[in-house]
Amino acid sequence: MEPILIEGTPKTPTIKFDASSGVFEIKGRSIPENSVDFYKPLIDWLDSYKEDPNDKTIVNIRLEYFNTSSSKCILDVFKKLESIYKAKNEVEVNWYYEEDDEDMLEAGEDYESIIRVPFKMIEIVE
Amino acid sequence: MSFNVESYFSGLSDGNQILYYKGNIDxxxxxxxxxxxxxxxxxxxxxxxxxxxxxxxLVESLQNLYHHAGAVPAGFEDQTSERFGILSINKIHDGYRIVTGNFIGAEETDELEKRIARINNSSNEEIIELYKHILNHQCISVKGGGGLGLVDIARKTGNKLGYVFNSYDADTYFFCLDILVNNNK
Incomplete structure (x- = not known):
């Protein structure tokens, strides 16, 4: 499977989804007006990946800001990962948040309470 | 005489206005x-x-205008803006006051007012549960909004949402949302 590599912009995050390593990354700001357009290719890619996933998939989320329409799309990404996890594959989400950014920590905890995949909350200390 | 958009917003400035914009929201x-x-x-x-x-x-307020600003009524000074909105940001003693304004069809006001009232009558814990419920159960609307914007604003600020529906003409209201962002939470 070809990896997805998307450079970040002021409104959209950097995306690195690599099926060969099983390491996925979403990093930066996710505040586009039309989040569905941005995330649809990722969701489609995950649909293919989940047919033959790695034994272990590691997902690193390092978001500085995200808007509420992105929050629904990110949930859709996690739901794909959940189905991979339910099919007896190892999946781990690393949710990074900056020191004192309790809003971003709470956002990670929201997902952790909805999605049945192991989450690690990791504080970035400068 | 119909509601005067300009004079309403000029009355909001307390001398510490850091940004004022009116026009098309793209x-x-x-x-x-x-x-x-x-x-x-x-x-x-x-x-x-x-x-x-x-x-x-600010992201949520501006994108609310982008997704939900209603059509400009006939006779209004600006007939060219596809999505007309107003934004005012004032620095106040312990934070910022963000006020947005947009036209809304008279038939939409009841539903919006009910949504705001539900948020304003909820405790912080209830707002978190409401946010998670909408996040998990509601699809993104045809207008592109997630239905979460106002809930997110209330959650992040810990303050009640101020609002007013100003009657503009028989079919249209000018809706203003008044948000206080301070160190309350």
């Missing part, structure tokens, strides 16, 4: 406003926490 405008306000917040030496909250609330 994607480029949103990017420019966010950049400008982010630079100002840094130059004012605001704490990272307050800076992030103001930025987040």
């Amino acid at each position: 994607s480029d405008l949103i990017t420019r406003v966010l950049d400008m306000v982010e630079e100002k917040l840094i130059s004012f030496n605001e704490s990272p926490k307050l800076r992030k909250r103001v930025y987040n609330v």
Whole structure:
């Protein structure tokens, strides 16, 4: 499977989804007006990946800001990962948040309470 | 005489207005406003926490205008804006006051008012549960909004949403949302 590599912009995050390593990354700001357009290719890619996933998939989320329409799309990404996890594959989400950014920590905890995949909350200390 | 949009907003300024805009709300405008306000917040030496909250609330408020601003009524001074909106940001003693305004069809006001009332009558814990419920159970609307914007603003600020529906003509209201972002939470 070809990896997805998307450079970040002021409104959209950097995306690195690599099926060969099983390491996925979403990093930066996710505040586009039309989040569905941005995330649809990722969701489609995950649909293919989940047919033959790695034994272990590691997902690193390092978001500085995200808007509420992105929050629904990110949930859709996690739901794909959940189905991979339910099919007896190892999946781990690393949710990074900056020191004192309790809003971003709470956002990670929201997902952790909805999605049945192991989450690690990791504080970035400068 | 119909509601005067301009004089309403000029009455909001208490001398510390850091940004005022009226006109078309498109994607480029949103990017420019966010950049400008982010630079100002840094130059004012605001704490990272307050800076992030103001930025987040501004993103949601502007994108609410982008997704939900109604058609400009006939006779209004600006007939060219596809999505007409007004934004005012004032620095106040312990934070920022963000006020947005947009036209809305008279038939939509009841539903919006019910949604705001539900948010304003909820405790912080209930707002978190409401946010998670909408996040998990509601699809993105045809207008592109997630239905979460107002809930997110209330959650991030910890303050009640101020609002007023000003009657403009028989079919149209001018809706103003008045948000306080401070160190309340």
